[in-house]
Each structure stands twice: as structure tokens, then as C-alpha cells.
Amino acid sequence: MKKHTYAILLAAAAFACLAQPAAAQNKPWHALGRTATPAEVAAWDIDVRGDFKGLPKGQGSVSKGEQVWEGKCASCHGTFAESNEVFTPLVGGTTPDDIKSGRVAALAKGGVPQRTTLMKLSKVSTLWDYVNRAMPWNAPKTLSTDEVYAVVAYILNLGAVVPEDFTLSDKNIAEVQEKLPNRNGLTRLDGMWETKGKPDTANAACMKNCATDPVIASFLPDFARNAHGNLAEQNRLIGAARGADTTRPAPAAIEGGAAAARAAPPAAKATPDVPDVKQLLAKNSCTACHGVSNKIIGPAFRDVAARYKDKAEAASYLLAKMKNGGTGVWGAMAMPPQGQLNDADAKVIAHWLVAGAN
Amino acid sequence: MSTDLTKLIGRIVKAPENFLGEGELEEARKARRGFMGKALAMGAGVASAALAAGARAAEGDDAILTLPEHSKTLGQPVAALGYGMPSKWEKNVQRRDSPGLTRVPQSSVSFTPLQGLFGMITPSGLHFERHHQGWHDIDPSRHRLMVNGLVRQERVFTMDDLMRLPSVSRIHFIECGANTGAEWGNVALPTVQYTHGMLSCSEYTGVLLSTLLEMCGYDKKKGKYVLAEGADGSSMTRTISIERALDDVMVAWAMNGEMLRPENGYPLRLVVPGVQGVSWVKYLRRVEVGDQRYDTKDETIHYIDLMPDGLHRQYTSVQECKSVITTPSGGQTLLDKGYYNITGLAWSGRGKVKRVDVSVDGGRNWRSARLESPTLSKALTRFNIDWVWDGSAAIIQSRAIDETGFVQPKLNQLRAVRGTKSIYHNNAIQSWKISPNGEVSNVQVS
Numbered sequence: 001m002k003k004h005t006y007a008i009l010l011a012a013a014a015f016a017c018l019a020q021p022a023a024a025q026n027k028p029w030h031a032l033g034r035t036a037t038p039a040e041v042a043a044w045d046i047d048v049r050g051d052f053k054g055l056p057k058g059q060g061s062v063s064k065g066e067q068v069w070e071g072k073c074a075s076c077h078g079t080f081a082e083s084n085e086v087f088t089p090l091v092g093g094t095t096p097d098d099i100k101s102g103r104v105a106a107l108a109k110g111g112v113p114q115r116t117t118l119m120k121l122s123k124v125s126t127l128w129d130y131v132n133r134a135m136p137w138n139a140p141k142t143l144s145t146d147e148v149y150a151v152v153a154y155i156l157n158l159g160a161v162v163p164e165d166f167t168l169s170d171k172n173i174a175e176v177q178e179k180l181p182n183r184n185g186l187t188r189l190d191g192m193w194e195t196k197g198k199p200d201t202a203n204a205a206c207m208k209n210c211a212t213d214p215v216i217a218s219f220l221p222d223f224a225r226n227a228h229g230n231l232a233e234q235n236r237l238i239g240a241a242r243g244a245d246t247t248r249p250a251p252a253a254i255e256g257g258a259a260a261a262r263a264a265p266p267a268a269k270a271t272p273d274v275p276d277v278k279q280l281l282a283k284n285s286c287t288a289c290h291g292v293s294n295k296i297i298g299p300a301f302r303d304v305a306a307r308y309k310d311k312a313e314a315a316s317y318l319l320a321k322m323k324n325g326g327t328g329v330w331g332a333m334a335m336p337p338q339g340q341l342n343d344a345d346a347k348v349i350a351h352w353l354v355a356g357a358n
Numbered sequence: 359m360s361t362d363l364t365k366l367i368g369r370i371v372k373a374p375e376n377f378l379g380e381g382e383l384e385e386a387r388k389a390r391r392g393f394m395g396k397a398l399a400m401g402a403g404v405a406s407a408a409l410a411a412g413a414r415a416a417e418g419d420d421a422i423l424t425l426p427e428h429s430k431t432l433g434q435p436v437a438a439l440g441y442g443m444p445s446k447w448e449k450n451v452q453r454r455d456s457p458g459l460t461r462v463p464q465s466s467v468s469f470t471p472l473q474g475l476f477g478m479i480t481p482s483g484l485h486f487e488r489h490h491q492g493w494h495d496i497d498p499s500r501h502r503l504m505v506n507g508l509v510r511q512e513r514v515f516t517m518d519d520l521m522r523l524p525s526v527s528r529i530h531f532i533e534c535g536a537n538t539g540a541e542w543g544n545v546a547l548p549t550v551q552y553t554h555g556m557l558s559c560s561e562y563t564g565v566l567l568s569t570l571l572e573m574c575g576y577d578k579k580k581g582k583y584v585l586a587e588g589a590d591g592s593s594m595t596r597t598i599s600i601e602r603a604l605d606d607v608m609v610a611w612a613m614n615g616e617m618l619r620p621e622n623g624y625p626l627r628l629v630v631p632g633v634q635g636v637s638w639v640k641y642l643r644r645v646e647v648g649d650q651r652y653d654t655k656d657e658t659i660h661y662i663d664l665m666p667d668g669l670h671r672q673y674t675s676v677q678e679c680k681s682v683i684t685t686p687s688g689g690q691t692l693l694d695k696g697y698y699n700i701t702g703l704a705w706s707g708r709g710k711v712k713r714v715d716v717s718v719d720g721g722r723n724w725r726s727a728r729l730e731s732p733t734l735s736k737a738l739t740r741f742n743i744d745w746v747w748d749g750s751a752a753i754i755q756s757r758a759i760d761e762t763g764f765v766q767p768k769l770n771q772l773r774a775v776r777g778t779k780s781i782y783h784n785n786a787i788q789s790w791k792i793s794p795n796g797e798v799s800n801v802q803v804s
Contacts, residue, residue: 030573032519036504036512044504044644047585047595050653086461108668120662120670123653130655133593134491140591185670186662192674192783194599195632195708195736199678200775203765205715205757207724214720214753214803216791218544228457228548231689233450236474240698241690243450244797246548254694254749254796288462340492 048129052173055128059169060150062157068147069154071327071334072136075289075297079333081158085297086288090117091158094181099161102184118159122186124177128152138285138340225250277352280345284338292357299330305357319350444483450474453484456552459540464492467534469555472684472703477730478529478738480558482614487621488534488556488635491591496641498617498625501589503570503609507646510575517625521611523565528608528631529737531559531705533677535634535661538784542773545800549689553788553800554682557703559738562629564610567603571647576600581647585654586628589643595654596637597673598630600647606631606736609642631736632707633675634782636661666777677707679766680785681714681741681758687790688800695749700727704739706760711739713759718745720753720789720803721768727756735761752792753803769802 048054070079077083081090093112098104104119106112112119121127132148134140143151153168161179162168168176177183191197226246228234235243244250281287281301289297290304308314322341327334341349414423444451451474460466470486487493498517506512534556540546547553567584584603588594598607608629611617618624623640630637636656651657651673662670681704686692700718704711710733715724727743741756758766769786791801 027573029523032522033513033515033573036506036514040504040514041506041512044587045506045646046593047587047646047652047654049648049650051650053648053650087465103668105668107664107670108666115664117659120659122670122672123658126653126655126658129595130659133595134591134655137491140491140593182670185668186658186672187665187669188672189674192663192671192676192678194602195676197676199764201767201771203757203767203771205713205724205759205765207715209722210724211721214722214789216753216801217804218802219791220545220548220800224548228552228689229454231549234452234454234471234473234549234551235450235690237447237450239685241686241692241798244689244691246689250793250797251795254692254794282463285462285464 046129046133048125048132050123050125052125052170055125055170055173056145057170058145058149059167059171060146060148060153061167062150062153062162062164064146065150065152065154065157068143068151070332072139072143072336073151075333075336076137081155083297084114088114088116090155092116093119094159096160098181099179102180102182104182104185107182107185118155118161118181120182120185121180122183124152124156124173124180127155128173136336138336138338222249277348280348284341284345284349286338286349289335297333298335301353301357305353305355308354309356315347315350315354318353319346322346322349444481448474451484453486453555454551456547465490467556469551470558472550472555472557472682473687473690475684476740478559478703478740479614480560480738482560482616482619482622485558485560485613485619485622486534486556489621490594493621494590494641495620496589496625501625501641501643503626503642504644505570505574505647506644507585507648508577508581509571509647510577513574515570517611520565520609520626523569525563525565526608527561527563527612528606528629529559529561529732529734530629530631531557531677531736531738532629532635532638533557533680533705533707535636535674535677535782538786538788539781541769541786541802542780542784543778545802547688548800550682550684550687550788553688556635557705557738559705560613561615562608562610563612564608564626564629567607567609567628567645568605570609570645571603574647576647580649583648583651585644585646585648585652586637586639586642587644587646588623588639589641593643594636594639594656595652596639596656597651597654598633598637602630602633609645632677632709634661634677637675661782663776663780663782665780671776671780674783676783677705678783678785679706679708679711679758679760679764680704681711681756681766682788683716683754683756683790686754686792686798688798690798692747692792692796692798694796695747698745698747699742700745700754701740701742702727702756704729704741704756704758705737706758706762706764707736708764709735709761711758712761712763714739714741715757715759716741716743716745717755717757718752721755721787724757747792749794751794753789753801754792755787755789757787770804 076086077090082092083089093106093116094104107119128148131151149168153162153166156162156176157164157166162176189200191199230245230247231243232245290301292301294300308318322338323346325335325337414420417423451471453468453470455466455468468487470480470484501517503515503520537556538553541553581600583597583599586596586598609626610629611626613622618627626642628639628642657672662672663674664670681702683700683702685701700716704714714727714729716727717724725743727741730740733739766785766787772786789801789803791799
């Protein structure tokens with residue numbers, strides 16, 4: 001065989017291997033799907049691993065992070081990432097000693113109201129990855145790479161992990177990892193990872209005279225009786241049992257047929273012609289920051305209504321505010337643009353506001 | 359209906375064979391007229407019958423003695439509803455969110471009403487929901503699945519491609535790792551919907567992930583883990599071991615005979631049998647083969663179990679053997695003393711449920727329940743057992759044992775190892791107290 005013919009055959013064999021993975025090449029369905037282009041893989045392969053594989057080059061300072069934060073993050077997480085209004089706090093509960101040891105002492109000791117993100121965070125890559133893939137809340141994947149670095153730097157500064165003049169980058173992120181307060185705070189039990197693993201409890205299936213007389217150690221107090229709504233309305237109207245009528249105190253004795261008779265059929269709700277504004281407000285996350293009659297992070301809807309009730313073009317003004325966001329009217333806290341809000345919903349909400357938010 | 363019914367009264371449509379003679383037809387007409395006359399008389403009597411209902415109680419049940427409207431009127435046509443809905447009488451059986459649990463409905467959970475369900479399959483519309491950044495109804499013609507990383511060929515599949523591949527259909531349960539999570543320290547919730555309702559069981563249809571990984575030529579030496587990633591806002595990610603990925607993990611498009619519901623990941627989700635729901639990535643867009651775990655947000659900040667020593671147990675995934683009685687259960691009230699069929703659900707992330715024992719005296723004595731068939735690996739199993747309630751206070755419990763011999767633990771056994779703050783993976787034996795007034799409530803016994 002001539003030397004160049006042999007080379008061509010080799011090249012052809014290599015191409016065949018690339019086109020058809022060996023394990024599946026005999027399967028009749030092997031041709032389904034196609035090769036991903038490099039641009040496609042780059043567009044979607046955004047994960048950043050603990051060893052920083054996948055981390056794009058870039059940098060962001062604490063002060064730039066503060067700017068991004070004020071505009072896009074503070075409305076949910078609070079100015080100092082300490083807010084417990086919309087989401088649980090990101091920052092708090094860690095000490096300089098924790099940064100030295102890599103174990104957050106409060107996790108064992110207790111004494112903090114709840115676990116913040118920084119108390120749990122063991123990998124700085126996780127914070128970078130999640131801000132990049134899922135934030136801001138209502139407009140995920142819209143931050144630039146440098147903005148992600150900046151926001152991560154700002155959060156770490158709030159937790160005293162990096163100084164105020166710090167600039168986080170792909171070059172120094174590994175050093176920051178070595179300062180995370182809970183970097184050594186993880187353990188594993190392989191039995192809980194694999195379905196074939198070994199469990200950590202071992203009950204015995206005793207059948208007769210097993211325990212001493214059972215003592216009730218915990219139960220719901222009477223005042224919580226109706227805390228989850230009327231349970232009569234959460235159970236079927238027929239069958240072996242009914243839901244307890246939790247709008248009334250517990251009956252003294254079994255009521256039998258009387259309970260059955262009380263279980264009237266549900267009133268058929270007519271489909272409303274007008275969309276329910278309260279549902280729209282919840283659907284679009286407005287209620288995370290605004291109460292109808294109380295300020296949460298943003299002003300109460302009734303306060304907005306009172307301010308604009310006599311203004312010309314109030315509805316279109318409010319509609320634009322909702323869509324585009326704004327700051328300075330009700331205080332320093334910015335309202336981010338509400339991109340998820342469609343025009344129809346925005347219109348209904350704007351007119352409801354102008355009409356008094358009732 | 360435009361047809362004038364009066365013109366049809368008494369009319370007999372000829373049988374095709376003409377087997378009725380003219381005389382017989384006349385007999386039939388007379389009989390028909392007679393019947394209609396009686397029916398009219400009865401109709402006129404309805405009002406007075408209602409007035410006399412009390413008096414008639416002695417004769418029998420008014421629901422029998424007074425013919426109901428549906429026995430006397432024309433019903434709805436076929437295809438009145440292009441997609442059928444449950445009866446209007448079933449409106450109480452709804453998935454619900456738990457008041458005060460979360461503050462943003464897009465990052466929240468709704469619970470399956472286990473107290474109102476039968477058998478092992480969860481109706482798709484009552485499947486529990488857990489969204490991290492809201493749900494979407496994705497155009498399936500624009501959805502893609504990419505397989506990349508340590509593979510010989512990084513590939514892209516359309517839904518058309520995937521649905522042409524050899525598929526499997528399997529029944530599996532899905533349980534959120536945080537199911538029963540509020541009950542680690544004390545009783546917190548009133549009903550089985552809220553205590554155990556992040557649990558559903560469906561028949562899934564899809565292609566095995568192993569089929570896709572082999573098509574792409576995954577690296578059998580270096581490939582130790584896969585990362586699954588969603589296409590929604592939060593683009594949820596979770597690591598799965600390559601052993602698990604090659605075992606029974608499915609890339610599914612169908613649930614209970616139809617396409618997935620949007621709330622459950624339409625058009626594509628991962629099914630990871632036996633493993634907590636967060637790994638069942640919805641809106642699945644990408645699977646990456648790698649040589650290390652990925653330490654994603656839901657592996658490093660959430661879905662980690664706090665141990666008494668302050669360490670977080672990471673990569674806890676298995677939903678261990680567990681069971682719960684669904685009737686009688688918390689928030690229900692029994693109508694009378696006497697016979698009850700105690701019924702409930704049992705499941706294990708490690709395989710089949712082998713046995714379920716039930717106690718009606720707070721755990722002193724146990725009897726084995728009947729398991730309904732089929733009992734499938736990593737699927738819900740329905741159990742039933744007879745009980746005659748004598749009207750006195752009782753504490754009822756169920757205890758499941760899986761095919762590995764593992765026995766569902768008592769709450770104090772779990773606490774002895776894991777403390778009370780780990781939120782996730784509470785598979786303790788559940789106790790319901792039945793009071794003499796018939797009310798059933800959630801209790802914990804020591």
C-alpha cells in the first residue's frame with residue numbers, strides 16, 4: 001500500500017469515529033441529533049465549578065458592585081443584603097474568627113435567628129455561578145460578566161470577606177475562596193448520595209408490646225386551629241371522613257351526621273369578566289415589595305393611589321413606572337424595571353391604582 | 359338542541375329488519391303514551407313531594423324516593439369539554455400553598471392533597487409544584503437539549519429527535535427533599551397535604567439518559583458525574599453520579615399518558631428515580647459530563663442538611679423509606695364509631711416497599727397492612743388495613759420496610775443522628791391522634 005493512500009484511510013477512519021461514537025454506532029438511531037457548534041456550546045455552557053472551571057475572564061470592584069446592587073438587587077435583598085422581607089438574608093452571622101477557621105461557629109452554637117447565605121456558602125464559585133445564571137430575580141442572565149464579578153465582590157465586602165477597595169477577578173478569586181467563613185463547613189454521608197448507599201438510622205420492626213406508653217410530646221395549639229384555612233373546605237364532601245370545621249372550636253363530642261349535613265357543596269364561583277387585580281399583583285410579584293395598605297419595601301398601593309388620584313395622565317404615568325422602574329419618588333430604594341409584566345396586566349393594575357387601589 | 363322533542367314523543371324508529379308488524383307497532387305506541395302520562399304526573403308532584411319530604415322520611419331516603427333531575431333530563435353532549443375536568447363536587451381537592459411559608463409565589467411550593475387521593479398515581483393537575491423562579495409554558499419546537507463536556511461528540515437534540523428515540527415508560531415517585539421539613543423540631547402543620555404533600559407519583563415516558571450518553575460517546579474513564587441544567591430563569595443545576603445517570607435516569611417528555619404539564623417541566627424534564635425532586639431538573643436544556651461534582655447553589659447553599667455539630671451534610675439525595683396514613687389524617691373528622699379502612703402511602707428511594715405495619719395504639723403493637731398491586735421500585739405503594747374505632751382516643755401510625763430491609767425510623771431516632779435543624783430528608787414515622795370527638799390531629803410522640 002502506498003504511503004499516502006494509507007494516510008487517507010487513517011484520516012477517514014478518524015473522521016468516522018468522530019461522526020459516530022463507537023458505542024452507539026451500531027444502533028439504528030445513532031444519526032438522530034447533530035453535532036453542537038462551538039458557538040452553541042459557548043452560549044449555554046455557563047456553569048462555573050468549584051475549581052473555577054468555566055469561569056470567564058473579567059473583574060469587578062466593590063464600588064461598582066454597589067452601583068449595580070442599588071439599581072438591581074437592593075429592592076429584594078436590602079441595601080446591605082441583610083433584608084429578610086422578600087428573601088432570606090444573604091449576609092450576617094459570620095465573624096472574623098470564622099474567616100480564619102473556615103467554620104461558621106454560630107451554626108453549631110445557634111443564637112442567630114436564621115442561616116444567611118454567607119453562613120452556608122462554602123464555594124465562592126457557587127455565588128458567582130448563581131448570580132450569573134439567575135439574577136436579577138425578574139431579569140435573569142442580563143448582567144455582564146464584569147457586573148457579576150462586581151456584585152459578588154460587593155456581597156463579600158458586606159460580609160467583611162474582602163476590603164472596600166477590593167476588585168475581584170478571575171486572577172484572585174481562588175485567594176478569596178480561602179477566606180470564605182464556611183469553606184470548611186461541609187461533610188458528606190455517601191449513603192445519602194447513592195440509592196445503594198448505607199443509611200444512618202436503624203429502626204427495628206418490633207410487632208408486640210414495643211414501646212412504653214406513648215407520650216404526646218408535640219401538638220398544634222388551639223389558636224392555630226384555623227391557621228391554614230378552614231380544613232372542611234380542604235377535604236372531600238363524601239367518604240369516610242370530612243375536614244374539620246376549623247372556623248369553630250372543636251366539638252365536645254362526635255357529631256356524626258350533623259357534620260355531614262354541614263358539608264354544603266361549594267358555591268360555584270362565576271368566572272369574573274374583570275381580571276382579579278389581587279391575583280395579577282401576586283402573579284407579577286408586586287406584592288413582594290408593596291402592600292395594599294402598608295409599606296413593605298416600596299410604598300403601599302393606597303399611598304400611590306392617593307398621590308396620583310388627581311393627576312392628569314396618571315394611569316399612563318404609572319404604567320410606564322411599572323414597566324421601566326424608577327427611583328427617588330418614594331425614597332432611595334429603586335424599583336427595578338418589571339420586564340415580566342405584560343401590557344394587559346400593567347394596564348389593569350394602573351387603572352386600579354388610579355381608581356383608589358380598593 | 360334545536361330538535362323539537364315533542365315531535366319525537368311516542369315515535370318509534372323502525373328497526374332495519376322491519377320485524378315489527380303494524381299491530382305490534384300500535385301496541386308499542388299505546389305503551390309509550392301511557393308512560394309519558396305517568397311521567398308528567400310525577401313531574402307535577404315534585405313540589406308537593408319536597409314539602410312532604412319530612413313526612414316521607416319514614417318511607418325511606420328522599421334521594422331515592424324523589425327522582426333526581428339527572429334521571430329525568432337530557433345530559434351533556436360528547437366533547438362538551440375538549441379536555442375533561444374533575445366534577446364540580448371535587449373542588450375541595452386542590453393543591454395549595456402553605457400560608458406564611460414563602461413570600462414570593464414564584465419561588466414557592468404548592469402541596470398535593472394526599473388526603474383526597476386514591477391508589478398510587480397522582481393526577482397531573484394535582485402534582486405538587488416547586489418553582490425557584492416561576493414557571494413557563496415553553497414552545498416545544500424551540501426547545502433543545504445539548505449534551506456536552508467529556509463526550510466524543512457534543513450534540514444537540516430537538517424534541518423531534520428525542521421523541522423518535524427508543525422510549526421507556528415507568529412509574530416513579532418524586533418527593534421534594536424538604537418534604538416534612540417543618541416537622542423536625544415540633545408539630546408545625548395540620549394536615550397530610552402540608553406535612554407530606556411535596557410528593558407525587560406518575561408514569562413517565564422518555565428516553566433513558568444512558569441512551570443519549572452512549573450516542574454522544576461519553577468518556578468512560580474520566581466521566582464521573584453529569585450536570586443537569588434547566589432552561590428557565592433560574593436554570594437549576596444539580597450533579598448526578600455517572601452510575602446513577604447510566605442506571606435508571608430518564609429524559610422524559612410525558613407524564614401519565616400526556617405531555618408533561620408546564621408546571622412540571624414541559625416539554626422536557628429529568629427523572630431521577632429514588633432521588634429528591636430538586637435533581638429532576640425541569641425544562642431540561644443541557645447535560646454535561648464532567649470529572650468533578652459541580653457545587654451548584656442547590657448543593658452548597660440549599661438542599662444541605664445541618665448536623666448538630668454545625669457541619670452541613672452535602673450531596674444528600676436519596677429519599678429514604680417512608681410512609682404516611684392519608685385517611686384518617688390530620689384535619690379530618692370521623693363521622694361515627696365503627697369500621698374504618700385505614701389507608702396510606704409508602705415509598706422508598708432504594709427500591710420496592712416490602713411491608714407496611716400499622717399501629718393504632720401509638721406504636722406499642724403493630725399489624726401488617728395489605729399492599730395494593732403493583733408494588734414497584736421507587737414508586738408509591740398504596741396500603742390498606744381494617745380498623746374498628748371504638749370511639750376512644752387513639753394514635754395511629756404507619757411504618758414502612760423496603761426491600762433492602764431498612765425500617766422507616768422513629769422521629770427520635772432521626773433526631774439522635776441529625777438533630778432538629780436539618781430541614782431535609784425527614785422520613786420519620788408520622789403519628790395522627792384521633793380524639794373522642796372524631797377529630798384527627800397531628801402529634802409527635804416520645
